[in-house]
Amino acid sequence: MKKLVVRLAVYVLIFAVFVGGVGYLGFVRSDNDFFKNVRHEPVPxxxxxxxxxxxxNKPTVAVLLANVDTEVFDFMIPYDLLSRTNAFNVFAVAPDKNVKTLSGGLDVVPHYSYKELDKLLGKSPDIIVVPYMPIYDEKKYQPTREWIQQHSSSKTTILSICSGSENLADAGLLKGKSATTHWQGISLLSKQYPDTHWKEDVRYVHEGNILTSAGQTAGIDAVLYLIAQKLGEPMSKKISNEISYPSYHFVQNPKVEPIQKDIYFVTFLLNLSFKWNKTKAGVLLYNDMDEIALSSIFDTYAATGTTKVLTVSNSDAPIATKNHLNIVARHQISNAPRLDKMIIPGGNAKSLAAADVKLWSEKGNAKETLLIHSDSPNRYAFEEPLEDLAKQEDLLTAKHAVKRFEYRANGIHLEGKPFPLETYDNVLLIGLLALLVTFFIVQLKKASHGPADHNSN
Known part of the structure; x- marks a missing residue:
């Protein structure tokens, strides 16, 4: 009996190692596609x-970029919203002026290095926005940590978006304070930084000069709240209306029911680990494009583990967005690879990108071209991509994306397959292969014992 139990344990271990190993490799690949998607192409x-x-005469906002990677939503959304007020100098600031990469593979040219901004202002910025910046390389991240610490006096308002609160905790700025973060990571941060009171039931927390937001769209609440504090609620409501934000009531009252992990989260993990044939989507970059619309593509598609997003423009020259952010595509229309779909974001894309769209229709190579916001320019920018994600993939994947965004309005109608058939098929396939490998090992072991040894058992 003891030998049987040991054998079963060994077989289960072999099965788990095989399936887990394949899943781990897939997870690493997906993680690299989103969070470590550094630029290898020559910089123009x-x-x-x-x-x-x-x-x-205006207060200055520094929106931070790290050396290795910065979360695209966490950077783009506050940059866009604060720029719309026309009441601030809003700058993208990094350790140096080299091109930096946002998650999913969007390349940004910083306006200033930390030293250049310090020299320009002669003091700390009035507001520092801290997106989530994964600390993969301690040496490369150290300048960002030190700069945050050096400019954290009570005279500067520090706003973290989503998991950017981890960067604040890492800098020692949340000790003894209340804070919040993305619901997927709050339990881990509670263990890593137990001297911070992590709150799960609010969209943002304001304590002293530090304002932390929960996940994704809760960052919009925090930015609009900050605008109301600095410029008055009429300005905050004006910006909210401009982006057709459906949840302004959270700006006034951030209390919510905590989000729990469920089958949607399991599907998300399986997609990251076992979705091998990823949809290849291009996003067309063009001058004067809207930052929020652009962010909606990367965070909706690329973050799910189902889609690889490639940036494309009509030339290798940097693109200037609506609010003067300089971005650089990795491919040009003339040399873009074959795509499953080309996504052209922005409610005004038909007019602003008319020449680029025409050029793509003549020389581009995609099964589908989608002007995703053009038919409903007055909708909140993330709603149509989420609906398209459901059609492209499935309902479970899209529903997790909705939860990941902490989107709590009722403006989305999802239609699509009930679950990710390809992902589940791959899991079953790997499971069957693991059983075959286990069976093969068992047979080899029996053969190595020989007939006599086998009969003695």
């Missing part, structure tokens, strides 16, 4: 690229 000439004009 940045000659003539200039930061927005500095107005010494």
């Amino acid at each position: 000439s940045l000659h003539g690229v200039k930061p927005p004009k500095y107005d010494p």
Whole structure:
């Protein structure tokens, strides 16, 4: 009996190692596609690229970029919303002026290095926005940590978006304070930083000069709350209306029911680990494009583990967005690889990108071209991509994306397959292969014992 139990344990271990090993490799690949998708293509000439004009009479906002990676939503959304007020100098700031990569593979040219901004202002910025910046490389991240610490006096308002609160905790700024973060990571941060009171039932927490937000769209609440604090609620509501934000009531009252992990989260993990044939989607970059619309593509598709997003433009010259952020595509229309779909974001894309769309229709190579926001320019920018994700993939994948965004409105209608058949098929396939491997090992072991040894048992 004891030998039987040992054998079963060994077989289960072999099965788990085989399935787990394959899943781990898939997970690492997906993680690299999203969070470590660094640029390998040559950087074009940045000659003539200039930061927005500095107005010494306006407060200054520094939106941080790390050396290795910065979460795309956490960076783009506050940059866009604060720029829309026209009341701040809003700059993208990094350890140096080299091109930085946002999650999913969007390349950004910083306006200033930390040292350059310090020299320009002669003091700390009035507001520092801290997106989630994964600390993969301690040496490369150290300049960002030190700069945050050096500019954390009570005179500066520090706003973290989503898991950017981890960066604040890492810098020692949340000791003894209340804070919040993305629901998927709050239990881990509670263990890593037990001297912080982590709150699960609010969209944002404001304590002293530090404002932390929960996941994704809760960051919009926090930014709008900050705008209301600095410029008054009429301005905050104006910006909310401009982006058709459906949940302004959370700005006024951030209390919510905590989000729990469920089958949607399991599907998300399985997609990351076992979705091998990823949809290849291009996103067309063009001048004066909307930052929120652009962010909606990367965070909706690329973050699910189902889609690899590639940036494409009509030339290798940097693109200037609506609010003077300089971004660089990795492919040009003339040399873009074959795509499953080309996504053209922005409610005004038909007019702003007319020449680029025409050029793509003539020379591009995609099964489908989707002007995703053009038919409903007055909808909140993330709603249509989430609906399209359900059609492209399945309902479970899209529903997790909705939860990941902490989207709590009722403006989305999802239609699609009930579950990710390909992902589940791959899991079953690997499971069957694991059983075959286990059976093969058992037979080898029996053969190695020989007939006599086998009969003695």
